[in-house]
Amino acid sequence: MDDGGTPVRAVRRRAGRPAAAVLDLSGITHAALELIGGKGYDGLTMAALARKLEVAPSALYNHVESKHDVLVLVEDHLMSLVDVSGFGAGPWEDAVRTWAWSYRDAFATHTPLIPVIAVLPVTDAPRTLAMYEVVSTGFRDAGIPEARVVPAIVALESFIFGSAYDVTAPANIFDPGNMAESTPGFTAAVRSFGDEQHERPADVAFGLGLEALIAGIGALRE
Amino acid sequence: MDDGGTPVRAVRRRAGRPAAAVLDLSGITHAALELIGGKGYDGLTMAALARKLEVAPSALYNHVESKHDVLVLVEDHLMSLVDVSGFGAGPWEDAVRTWAWSYRDAFATHTPLIPVIAVLPVTDAPRTLAMYEVVSTGFRDAGIPEARVVPAIVALESFIFGSAYDVTAPANIFDPGNMAESTPGFTAAVRSFGDEQHERPADVAFGLGLEALIAGIGALRE
DNA sequence: TCACTAAATGAATGCCGTTCATTTATTATC
DNA sequence: GATAATAAATGAACGGCATTCATTTAGTGA
The missing domain is CATH 1.10.357.10 (Tetracycline Repressor, domain 2)
Structure with missing residues (x-):
């Protein structure tokens, strides 16, 4: 089972906007659900979420304002x-x-x-x-x-x-x-x-x- | 209103067991209630609790095992x-x-x-x-x-x-x-x-x- | 008297959410 | 088509959090 512990990407993405967007709200929602399914809500951290999505934690903040927003996505x-x-x-x-x-x-x-x-x-x-x-x-x-x-x-x-x-x-x-x-x-x-x-x-x-x-x-x- | 922000003690207690115990469960409970009354549960941190009781944060752990224990004291x-x-x-x-x-x-x-x-x-x-x-x-x-x-x-x-x-x-x-x-x-x-x-x-x-x-x-x- | 235990300090740890400067790519405007 | 504005990523840093541990001191029981 993927616990989101280790990023799978072979090479780091270099800084700057990528050609195609990596993140979107739906992807964030489903990654959050996977983390919760694996280790419960203790496993849902912004760092773990970023790891699972293979981005830097700060990238998440281009799409949500806070962790509370992530919880609202999951709730809805x-x-x-x-x-x-x-x-x-x-x-x-x-x-x-x-x-x-x-x-x-x-x-x-x-x-x-x-x-x-x-x-x-x-x-x-x-x-x-x-x-x-x-x-x-x-x-x-x-x-x-x-x-x-x-x-x-x-x-x-x-x-x-x-x-x-x-x-x-x-x-x-x-x-x-x-x-x-x-x-x-x-x-x-x-x-x-x-x-x-x-x-x-x-x-x-x-x-x-x-x-x-x-x-x-x-x-x-x- | 005392927000527990600044310790009132003039001189620091020196290290080592004091002649009379400073802490007990009842005191911890009431200090926690005061913090909650002032700034809500965001204001209830182990550091703030220690500040209000004029001890080092680590001293609390001689009386409770974790913050969860403090919440149970308040609950009861x-x-x-x-x-x-x-x-x-x-x-x-x-x-x-x-x-x-x-x-x-x-x-x-x-x-x-x-x-x-x-x-x-x-x-x-x-x-x-x-x-x-x-x-x-x-x-x-x-x-x-x-x-x-x-x-x-x-x-x-x-x-x-x-x-x-x-x-x-x-x-x-x-x-x-x-x-x-x-x-x-x-x-x-x-x-x-x-x-x-x-x-x-x-x-x-x-x-x-x-x-x-x-x-x-x-x-x-x- | 002496070992043991209890209760304090103070330094350190690792994790957390979040911010910010920077880089790069896309999009909109003249 | 150049150029400005915006969007989306990195990576370094921040302060705050609960908690741990070595150390010091005082009381307690054998």
């Missing part, structure tokens, strides 16, 4: 993996389920992007905006009062972001260890949950919360 | 601000409301801790564990089946964490800007929401989602 790419196909093609509840599960799954392996998305003006991410257009239209057409569409989506997204973290939590996160005696109620609850689970714990919690949100928001329809 | 301190007083003192729904709103508020100004909490084994944070004990007992006593207590809490927490980010989002985050024409459904929804809001937008979304979760989880009682 991932957003195109979110499945909005259910809206307008069946019951609203099913569309929301498909959307929410695919949204959580897309970002569960990209949690470092969550702080970026959560406060990112939609203008900066065209595919993200396109996703909102489909979803908000789907909510309106399902009968959600227009003034409630945005808060309903925000509530669902907040739940999705938090749940994406949960997927990455270690299996023993709730093991009270040697504190078990002083926390009998919690310890019993953790045991009882562990005993009867078939699905992944994170999936049980996500399913439970999602169905509650769908029911509560669905009740707003008129 | 904040968890004691979460209001669990409602459990056992009135209706379950009211207890959950009090708990959830105070939990979200405690971490809305500390979102960089969320990636830390979300994957932190409870053993490492005694106050966090104590909070779970009260909440899980409250859920069980309210009639939530024992095997559902943990996923119910996890679902609520996921929503709370995501919502904490939402509080910090810029006011114009949903302004579609010059893309408004291509996203008419979303643009109309954003307008309609903006027109009639009285509360803070983040509070409307949080209230909506929280009531849905309370209703859905409450329906599990037997």
Whole structure:
């Protein structure tokens, strides 16, 4: 596997503008995704990105203003993996389920992007905006009062972001260890949950919360 | 305001163990909170922390293993601000409301801790564990089946964490800007929401989602 | 008394994102 | 067609970051 550790070019490119541009936003995005796939977000550094693209680190700054821009590129790419196909093609509840599960799954392996998305003006991410257009239209057409569409989506997204973290939590996160005696109620609850689970714990919690949100928001329809 | 920029000590302490210990975990925690209060999490560096405590940066490593440990100290301190007083003192729904709103508020100004909490084994944070004990007992006593207590809490927490980010989002985050024409459904929804809001937008979304979760989880009682 | 441990200093390390002067090629203008 | 402006690369440098380590000094237990 190419870890981006060693440049493959035989000869160094000499200074100055090359005949054909080496870099573009799409190439930067995909190189970033490869680095993340290999070593996670720790592996995504401007130096490693430059190495993988066989340029000097400073060359990247002709195309992005900062590393934050790179994260936005990756975020907007991932957003195109979110499945909005259910809206307008069946019951609203099913569309929301498909959307929410695919949204959580897309970002569960990209949690470092969550702080970026959560406060990112939609203008900066065209595919993200396109996703909102489909979803908000789907909510309106399902009968959600227009003034409630945005808060309903925000509530669902907040739940999705938090749940994406949960997927990455270690299996023993709730093991009270040697504190078990002083926390009998919690310890019993953790045991009882562990005993009867078939699905992944994170999936049980996500399913439970999602169905509650769908029911509560669905009740707003008129 | 003390920004921790300049050490106040007149004379340098000479090398070697001092007669009385200068540092302890509580002092480190409170100095960290002061730094965060002043300049946010960008201001929380090991060097700034050392400056505020009037020690060399390396001295901190006699008390914590890494900066991550400092974040855990802060996290566990904040968890004691979460209001669990409602459990056992009135209706379950009211207890959950009090708990959830105070939990979200405690971490809305500390979102960089969320990636830390979300994957932190409870053993490492005694106050966090104590909070779970009260909440899980409250859920069980309210009639939530024992095997559902943990996923119910996890679902609520996921929503709370995501919502904490939402509080910090810029006011114009949903302004579609010059893309408004291509996203008419979303643009109309954003307008309609903006027109009639009285509360803070983040509070409307949080209230909506929280009531849905309370209703859905409450329906599990037997 | 003496070894061991705890807690401080201060110097050094390697990595990080970013900036800037410089070089070269393309594009736009007269 | 010359010339100016712009775009895209290199390579050297910067300050800041968390962390490590040798060293010094003081308290502690055998």
